[in-house]
Amino acid sequence: MHSPPRGRRLDAVSGPFTPRTPRVAAARRLHRRRDRDSTGRFLAEGPQAVREALTRPGLVVELFGTPAALDRYRDLAARAATADVPVSEVTDEALAALTETVAPQGLVAVCRHLDVPLDRALTAGHRLVAVLAGIRDPGNAGTVLRTADAAGAGAVVFAGDAVDPYNGKCVRASAGSLFHVDVVRAADPVAVVAALRAAGLTVLATTGYGDSDLDDLADAGRLATPTAWLFGSEAHGLPDELTAAADARVRVPLHGRAESLNLAAAAAVCLYASARAQRSRPTGPPTKESVRP
Template sequence: MLENPRSPRVRAVAKLAKKPARQEDGTFLLEGPQAVSEALRFRPELLVELYATPTALERHPAVAEAAARAGVDLEYVTEQVLEAMADTVTPQGFVAVCRQFPTAVKDVFAAGPKLIAILEEVRDPGNLGTIVRAADAAGADAVILTGRAVDLYNPKVVRSSTGSIFHLPVAVGAELDDVLTRARAAGLRVLAADVKGDDLLAVRTEGLLDGPTAWIFGNEARGLPDEKLALADRAVVVPIYGNAESMNLATAASVCLYESAFAHRS
């Protein structure tokens, strides 16, 4: 059992909460039984190290069983060690170190996608993780981060995705112009979510959501600048029928992605 919270191994894991350490090492931090279970189920080859407290394993014996089936070594640690490793204030008994695994943009389009989410300079880690989760739930084929987006492997992004980061391809480091050129070449209509756009209900009624679609979602504070918005085939707004001043980006993205999912399945 690993007992010293100030040991070099513990410090090395804890450093992964910071981007420079993740970039240098090519790994990232994974916390909690749900995220660890999803990694073990879908991408066990990515797990480099797996730590758990005895109490956590008593509560979640299936995690230990999944690790054994996948051939992933699990090391016991004390509560103090786990707290020192984790990014959260109240970790749930599991911490893992995973290899980063971004997808190349060309591979996204080579797979013939029918629905993708393009996030242009989305900076909030909670929003990014939630949109990845929503895209996964809506059956999207991929998520692509363009411009100066938040790091995909930021601990809050990973936590907010609740394991969806392991379910669908996510491409990073792309430029919007190039992505849209590839999207059109692959036969996708490009729709941009923007407050200056046409009502989503009208766009749905026109049948514009029925075919393969690439949705663009812009920065939380600024949205999409006019020159970026002009690159889309159509701008679309999610209408607000009540008295809310605005809608959270992740919520609007979820609505748009699900509208496309409904149209594809109707």
């Protein structure tokens, strides 16, 4: 057993924060959805996420880091300080309490929720939108968010009883994309579909039982217009009321003997089919000159 160093009071804030320091204890509670909802805050861990979060003014409330990490990533610490974000050293134990990964690389930021109302996202004129309807798995949701960002989607809607976008695993799986797109939370997915259509987007529901083949839609030029894709959970798919409300029910073609694709793969194929169609020069119907005699 070690005695505390002579002359050092145990209750004084001297040296790095420990897991019992009140600000660390408060931040740690953000692992729970209830506390995220009540405070409107969440945790973003690791230098990549912290860097992304700091690009959005006012988003980061507080930054914690081990002394080694704050030295290694002193550009991030300086950027936080410039933005009047409190930066605090924490012990390895405190960092472990604040993070969920095995190798969090020493940094974690407390951030404000960043979702926007659906109508605000729709006024931005996004030409590609992804809707996660009832997707409960945070890793799947974060992966689709990341893929949607990569494909150029401007907004991702977490609809119905979808996972909390600020769930730690979702934040990590998004690999920073949570900070790149308009994130929307909406309770009623049918209302979301109506709003998307009213905003001029074609709404396509992905389902293994769809009556439209993705390639056929692409060939017909129907993916070139502004589009919102609806994705359901791997276990249950989309509810009937949503597939019925969409403009088309689309299946990804299965050329081999697999019975289905997993969610991340299906979303990637659909979103990238739209991205490609929206960026291709319109070919239109054959002109008189192009018809072979």
